[in-house]
Amino acid sequence: xxxxxxxxxxxxxxxxxxxxxxxxxxxxxxxxRAIANLxxxxxxxxxxxxxxxxxxxxxxxxxxxxxxxxxPTLMKTFPAPHTRVIGDLSDKKILLQGLxxxxxx
Amino acid sequence: MGGPGCGKTIFALQTLVTGVRQGVSGIFVAxxxxxxxxxxxxxxxxxxxxxxxxxxxxxxxAQISPDHLQAGKFDLNGILAAVxxxxxxxxxxxxxxxxxxxxxxxxxxxxxxxxxxARLNNWLLESQLTGIVTAKTDCNMVNPRLExxxxxxxxxxxxxxxxxxxxxxxxxxxxxxxxxxxSTSELSMIIGPNGIEIASAAKTELDYPVSTDRVSSGVARxxxxxxxxxxxxxxxxxxxxxxxxxSTLCGAFAKAACERGERTLYISYDESSDQIVRNFNSxxxxxxxxxxxxxxxxxxxxxxxxxxxxxFLRIQALVCEHQPLCMVIDPxxxxxxxxxxxxxxxxxxRIISFAKQRKITxxxxxxxxxxxxxxxxxxxxxxxxxxxxxxxxxxxxxxERNRAITIVKSRGMGHSNQVRELVLSDNGIDxxxxxxxxxxxxxxxxxxxxxxxxxxxxHACEIEFECRREQLKNSQAEALTRIELAKRELKLREAELxxxxxxxxxxxxxxIQTQREVRNRRRADLxxxxxxxxxxx
Numbered sequence: 331x332x333x334x335x336x337x338x339x340x341x342x343x344x345x346x347x348x349x350x351x352x353x354x355x356x357x358x359x360x361x362x363r364a365i366a367n368l369x370x371x372x373x374x375x376x377x378x379x380x381x382x383x384x385x386x387x388x389x390x391x392x393x394x395x396x397x398x399x400x401x402p403t404l405m406k407t408f409p410a411p412h413t414r415v416i417g418d419l420s421d422k423k424i425l426l427q428g429l430x431x432x433x434x435x
Numbered sequence: 436m437g438g439p440g441c442g443k444t445i446f447a448l449q450t451l452v453t454g455v456r457q458g459v460s461g462i463f464v465a466x467x468x469x470x471x472x473x474x475x476x477x478x479x480x481x482x483x484x485x486x487x488x489x490x491x492x493x494x495x496x497a498q499i500s501p502d503h504l505q506a507g508k509f510d511l512n513g514i515l516a517a518v519x520x521x522x523x524x525x526x527x528x529x530x531x532x533x534x535x536x537x538x539x540x541x542x543x544x545x546x547x548x549x550x551x552x553a554r555l556n557n558w559l560l561e562s563q564l565t566g567i568v569t570a571k572t573d574c575n576m577v578n579p580r581l582e583x584x585x586x587x588x589x590x591x592x593x594x595x596x597x598x599x600x601x602x603x604x605x606x607x608x609x610x611x612x613x614x615x616x617x618s619t620s621e622l623s624m625i626i627g628p629n630g631i632e633i634a635s636a637a638k639t640e641l642d643y644p645v646s647t648d649r650v651s652s653g654v655a656r657x658x659x660x661x662x663x664x665x666x667x668x669x670x671x672x673x674x675x676x677x678x679x680x681x682s683t684l685c686g687a688f689a690k691a692a693c694e695r696g697e698r699t700l701y702i703s704y705d706e707s708s709d710q711i712v713r714n715f716n717s718x719x720x721x722x723x724x725x726x727x728x729x730x731x732x733x734x735x736x737x738x739x740x741x742x743x744x745x746x747f748l749r750i751q752a753l754v755c756e757h758q759p760l761c762m763v764i765d766p767x768x769x770x771x772x773x774x775x776x777x778x779x780x781x782x783x784x785r786i787i788s789f790a791k792q793r794k795i796t797x798x799x800x801x802x803x804x805x806x807x808x809x810x811x812x813x814x815x816x817x818x819x820x821x822x823x824x825x826x827x828x829x830x831x832x833x834x835e836r837n838r839a840i841t842i843v844k845s846r847g848m849g850h851s852n853q854v855r856e857l858v859l860s861d862n863g864i865d866x867x868x869x870x871x872x873x874x875x876x877x878x879x880x881x882x883x884x885x886x887x888x889x890x891x892x893x894h895a896c897e898i899e900f901e902c903r904r905e906q907l908k909n910s911q912a913e914a915l916t917r918i919e920l921a922k923r924e925l926k927l928r929e930a931e932l933x934x935x936x937x938x939x940x941x942x943x944x945x946x947i948q949t950q951r952e953v954r955n956r957r958r959a960d961l962x963x964x965x966x967x968x969x970x971x972x
């Protein structure tokens with residue numbers, strides 16, 4: 331499990347903190363893509379994010395607990411509402427919708 | 436795999452329940468319905484689900500929420516990890532993935548779906564779990580998105596649910612089973628109180644116990660025609676058109692069985708049991724007391740109410756419950772109405788085999804319809820399964836219908852080849868001789884007339900005989916009298932002759948005396964000496 335506070339360089343104090351958990355499966359291609367896609371968005375939108383990455387292959391109990399059906403699954407637990415986005419997050423429009431962010435800056 | 440409503444979920448869950456009973460825990464991953472729904476829907480089965488759920492049987496809800504957003508491709512690692520965690524925690528060895536296609540279809544990519552199925556397969560191998568995956572198909576057992584699935588799996592079972600003549604029939608087929616010599620024929624199944632039950636036992640060898648014990652048909656003369664009655668534990672078929680007294684013969688059999696103290700099961704597909712009892716009362720076959728005492732169990736149901744397989748299982752259940760020695764199924768041919776002839780024929784064959792194995796003597800009837808008056812063929816081919824086949828028919832002649840009974844066949848016993856008339860009266864069933872005149876069989880009034888005519892003829896003969904006898908007696912007496920008269924005459928003649936002789940002798944003596952007297956008086960000759968020879972005649 332990797333926990334990281336991601337703060338892009340030069341980002342000012344957070345106007346909107348986001349708590350995310352990304353469930354991945356080891357080095358599965360879709361999981362790797364999801365991490366890359368999420369990182370790219372955080373950089374682009376200069377977001378301040380509490381991101382936890384959970385590898386279900388290492389901690390299957392967490393998958394059971396959170397009822398993770400597929401990997402990758404991205405969970406937003408803050409701010410409300412809770413949302414889940416499944417898939418490699420290659421669809422940016424859906425990802426933004428899941429994070430509750432506007433499509434355009 | 437199978438179409439909608441064919442019992443995939445029940446099949447999969449039943450496998451787990453059976454496993455639990457054998458001490459193997461299982462996990463049910465529900466992609467389509469929620470676990471609560473499934474548990475509620477399966478309450479009707481005698482599975483004791485509530486007792487085993489969350490102890491030996493675990494449900495994982497895996498319905499993808501409609502609120503979930505999908506952004507790109509994914510894989511199944513999440514659920515596999517969750518199941519692995521659950522399996523490690525609970526020691527489960529069997530996993531059901533029910534409706535995994537719901538999740539896979541979200542990928543919207545045939546190649547990706549295939550990859551995920553392969554992932555699932557590898558995962559099962561690695562974790563040494565037995566997996567049951569249900570998959571949907573259309574009526575032709577094809578699902579273009581999952582067509583590779585049967586090639587990956589070790590065992591593929593396809594479930595069918597189809598309508599035949601508006602009756603639903605379920606069937607199951609093992610498409611393949613690696614490393615097993617399983618039958619790949621389609622087997623009938625039903626969903627009953629115990630879950631899925633396979634109706635057709637794969638038992639093909641005919642090896643039921645045989646008996647030389649005879650069972651009365653309930654009609655004395657029919658027993659005689661059969662050489663003592665039916666064999667115990669055989670199938671007896673009574674065929675005939677409507678109203679030929681098939682049921683009445685069944686009733687006679689049932690009554691005779693009850694009187695012997697043998698438990699009897701009477702299954703009717705066209706009349707209610709009270710109606711049957713009332714109707715049999717009219718031909719002196721009272722069954723109500725046996726029904727009350729429990730010796731006779733009557734079960735009436737509409738044939739259309741369920742499929743022939745369900746009828747078979749119902750009969751099985753009734754037999755197990757009542758433990759009869761004799762059984763009546765009237766009319767067995769009703770099963771044709773539910774689900775087609777070939778299927779019903781199969782069921783009928785199973786019913787008879789089942790009864791024979793349980794040493795039950797089963798009398799069943801089959802209705803012959805319509806214009807095929809003399810066609811002694813049965814729609815269900817039961818005739819080949821039945822050991823004894825009695826055919827009832829009508830003879831229409833001189834404006835009358837009369838019932839005729841013949842024994843078409845009776846395996847392993849000598850039986851009469853004669854046609855007999857079956858007569859129903861207040862006293863019950865009787866068989867009477869028929870008259871065959873110039874190649875035509877006489878029954879009913881014609882028979883009665885013929886009998887009357889014969890009686891008159893016989894009467895006339897007797898009178899004639901009496902007359903002749905009297906005549907002969909008279910002439911005999913006459914002759915005797917004549918003999919007596921002649922005897923008397925003979926005696927008379929004898930007496931006359933004697934009298935004549937003595938008269939003659941007296942005359943001669945008189946003459947000699949006279950001569951002597953004359954001589955003496957003349958005194959010219961010597962007196963006649965005594966002892967001197969004289970010629971006298």
